[in-house]
Amino acid sequence: MGSIDQIPTPPPERALYSRVSPAQAAADAIPILIEDTYHLFHLTTPPFTRHHPPRLRSCWWRLRSRNLVDWERDPQPIIKPRESPSAQDADGVWTGAAVLGPDGNMNIFHTGYNLSQSGKQVILRARAQDRHGSKFQPGCEIQFNGEGRSKLEDIDFRDPFVFFHESEAQYWMLVASRLANGPFWSRGCVALLKSTDLETWTFAPQPLYAPNDMFCPECPELFTLPNGKWYLVYSRFQAPNAGTVYRFADSPYGPFRIPRDGSHGRLDGRRWYAAKSCPKAADRSKRIFFGWIGDYVEDEAKWLWGGDFGIPREVYADDKGYLRITTVPEVDQLFEGTSKPGLISGSTGELSLSSAGSTSTAFPGLGIAETEDLLLRFDIQQCDAHSFGVLLQVNDTEKGHRLKFTPSGENTYTVTLLTDVAALDDFWADQYDLHLPRPVDGYELVRHDGVNLAGGVALFLRESILECFCGGRSISFRLPGSAGLTVITADTEEGRVVRSRRLGWFVEDGEIELSNVSLRYGGLLSRTGYAV
Incomplete structure (x- = not known):
């Protein structure tokens, strides 16, 4: 397999879509569409790192495009781990979501990770003063009500996905977590919190999704398509059917069923991972997905967390409600x-x-x-x-x-x-x-x-x-x-x-x-x- 240490340095005039640099891997995608502009936030590893914990001391970078072919990268990370050893994100700014707040300005919700606190994970909120997120204030921990947190394990509480639920006129937050009790290897669940103002969040009485068949559902997202169905997408690092998968339902509350589509709901294999999406600008019946393909090191015979972004992909529902995936047509222009x-x-x-x-x-x-x-x-x-x-x-x-x-x-x-x-x-x-x-x-x-x-x-x-x-x-x-x-x-x-x-x-x-x-x-x- 290709070693990350062998990747050649590109010409300096070439902007990179796949990764920030040959020495740094791209990881979990966080896309959002603002008017006609795709903002693709993503995690990036520190240079020349391979394993936990140094490789996961990640930060957020951003790419922008209007056509899914020509991309512009910000010159610096959007959010970085703070230097203080006691900071909630001292050991990593992890996955989250970008969303427009009630004032129309962009907000970022992300996971903070601190090894000195037994690897505790918290949800932080960073705010911008404009719609396109030119600059963000440092993140502050969200406040929440309800007893839902006590039903979850202490450590796993990450990867928030936030969207505005129009019919309920409030924001929903999905969080990747694990139940506090039950069979150890299958406690993975998606917790649900709600808010009207992004300030204070209330736990739903029960998790949105707890299928009793996985360790933890990473990078969840929830969306609906014009067919009226709701799609819960998340990534599984544990077999069977590891990779980015989806479940669908007639209601945003479920029950979310496994598609009988010949792939058990997998959109790809385990090496296209942590894929997330946003609506397609020209056709809201479709969504554009971004996921990464992991690095591999020959001398250790190990797959690593993070790698290169795959080609942007167009996803839509067929007449049975199953999701179908293809390359975006715009990529053909490159050939x-x-x-x-x-x-x-x-x-x-x-x-x-x-x-x-x-x-x-x-x-x-x-x-x-x-x-x-x-x-x-x-x-x-x-x-x-x-x-x-x-x-x-x-x-x-x-x-x-x-x-x-x-x-x-x-x-x-x-x-x-x-x-x-x-x-x-x-x-x-x-x-x-x-x-x-x-x-x-x-x-x-x-x-x-x-x-x-x-x-x-x-x-x-x-x-x-x-x-x-x-x-x-x-x-x-x-x-x-x-x-x-x-x-x-x-x-x-x-x-x-x-x-x-x-x-x-x-x-x-x-x-x-x-x-x-x-x-x-x-x-x-x-x-x-x-x-x-």
Whole structure:
């Protein structure tokens, strides 16, 4: 996997969307739309940190955009941890929300974290003197009434999400927490507080959501769409179905049900995390989501908290009320006029692959596109194969990752991202001395069932970051290698050359015909934003 220490420094004139700098990771998103401007607040780690507690001594930075393509970053953090060891946020300014107050000015509610107080978490409020939040006063702890706090554990009380509930004419605050009593591993809940003025908050008698199936629901948010349904979105760091998930209901009070959408309510996999949203400026029936894809360090074989922001994503509800996710159309502007026809056979955008009774692979030459950000698109014209898909970072031994499409019904597929080689049972590992690592993600990194691919597949490769969009689902992951380049190394003992190829195809037992195949490159790094 790509190491954060290996990320190259970008040219000084390039503004970064993905992260503040190569040495600092971006984390939890806090977006808000003010008129036609997207304000994307987010957490950022201290430079060159990896683990708790130093990496989580985070601060808030902000990006702004009117088109989701061109971004402007503030020159300094909006909110930073205070220097006093006794300050409530001395060890981290954590996730929260931005909201307009009764006076029309922007307010920020965020979590304060202090290790000297046994890691106590409190909710702080910072105020601005204008609508767009030019400058914020230091945060003060919120005041609340009611007995709800006594029903929760002492430590976990974080990630406030605040919005104005129009039909009740008051503000709601959702807080990620844990019940004080119950089975230890499944006490996670979303607490609810209400206020008319953002000054004093009253606990609801019971948590808004307590499903008895997770440790803590991080970064919750609640919104409604024109279909009248309410959507509770939060992130789970504990399996099963880790990552950003959603539940839906006919009322803002629930009960919030698990979607039968083939993904168990997951919007992606566990590596696209802490995603939050705001309305889309031009279409309030849709929302724009932002989430991060974690860093990985090779020398420790560990995933880290924070990483690079994924491409902004457009989310909407289908006719069953299920959420569907796709890339924002604006991102295509970054790839205009940069086609690479060498990936396909012929000039018509058609590709045929076949293999009877076996699995065949093909690796087209990428040329200059080998070192660029890539956008691969294709439609499935006909599939009479057991499976087919895209090979990613595969060497001559065919060790690498596979994005696999397996027919599962009429016009539907199971889409999976598979890692290198599945680990062996202990008996076989001992017999052949092949003790393969057992990563926390497992062999199937991400899986979506019942996916209709009539709208085609779009696959983005940004150096080591993969983001795939198909049938209203998305798959994100950080692949091996920091630059995503073809690597050629000489094996002097065996007298052979091992090549790592960035992109290819495979087909298993059958024939596949693809149409509208195109590969475009260079866009994401050639414009402001999306650089790594």
